[in-house]
Amino acid sequence: MAVYSEIIRLKTAPEKIYDLTQEIQEAVRHSDVTVGICTISCPGSSAALTINENDPMMFEDLKKALSKLAPKEALYHDPDKAQAYIRASILGSEKCIPVIEGKLAIEEDQHVFFMEFDRNKKERKVFVVVSGDQPSD
Numbered sequence: 001m002a003v004y005s006e007i008i009r010l011k012t013a014p015e016k017i018y019d020l021t022q023e024i025q026e027a028v029r030h031s032d033v034t035v036g037i038c039t040i041s042c043p044g045s046s047a048a049l050t051i052n053e054n055d056p057m058m059f060e061d062l063k064k065a066l067s068k069l070a071p072k073e074a075l076y077h078d079p080d081k082a083q084a085y086i087r088a089s090i091l092g093s094e095k096c097i098p099v100i101e102g103k104l105a106i107e108e109d110q111h112v113f114f115m116e117f118d119r120n121k122k123e124r125k126v127f128v129v130v131s132g133d134q135p136s137d
Contacts, residue, residue: 002134004031008126012047012116017059020126021104021111027128028099036099036132043125046084046118048091054111066090084117091115099132 006027010018020040028038042049052058066087076082095112098105106112114126 001036001131002031002033003129003131004033005127005129006030008128010114010122010124010126012114012118012122012124014116014119014121016116018114018116019054019111020114024112024128025104028102028104028130031099031130031132032102032134033099033130033132034102034135036130038097038099038104039094039127039129039131040097040112041094041127041129042114043093043127044088044122046081046088046116047122047124048088048093048115048117049095049126050091050113050115051095051097051106051110052113053109080119084119087117088115099130 004027008020008023012018024038024040040049052062069090070083070086072083074083114124116122116124
């Protein structure tokens with residue numbers, strides 16, 4: 001079994017969404033893994049990963065739903081960070097995607113997105129680890 005890793009570096013802006021699908025798919029290609037698993041992780045408490053359609057209306061709906069679950073005007077113990085922490089906790093900071101025939105096993109219209117919930121600009125890292133079988137020589 002082979003294990004390969006890459007780090008995707010992002011300079012984020014408050015409450016922005018970044019499509020990482022192409023970078024993650026490139027990491028899978030670089031790994032030479034044909035069958036296995038791709039684990040994606042973003043350390044930090046105020047960012048999240050999600051897999052969904054690349055549709056601006058979906059993001060508006062997601063933002064609206066998250067604003068109902070963790071509204072800005074709520075009374076939090078830590079008013080500067082709690083909303084971002086709660087939103088990130090709802091979506092999660094890790095995703096595992098099967099790798100089949102050397103590609104992410106997601107639908108054609110699905111993408112992997114990084115969502116920044118912090119109120120400040122950040123320099124973020126997203127870890128991509130691909131493990132599995134490589135073709136035998």
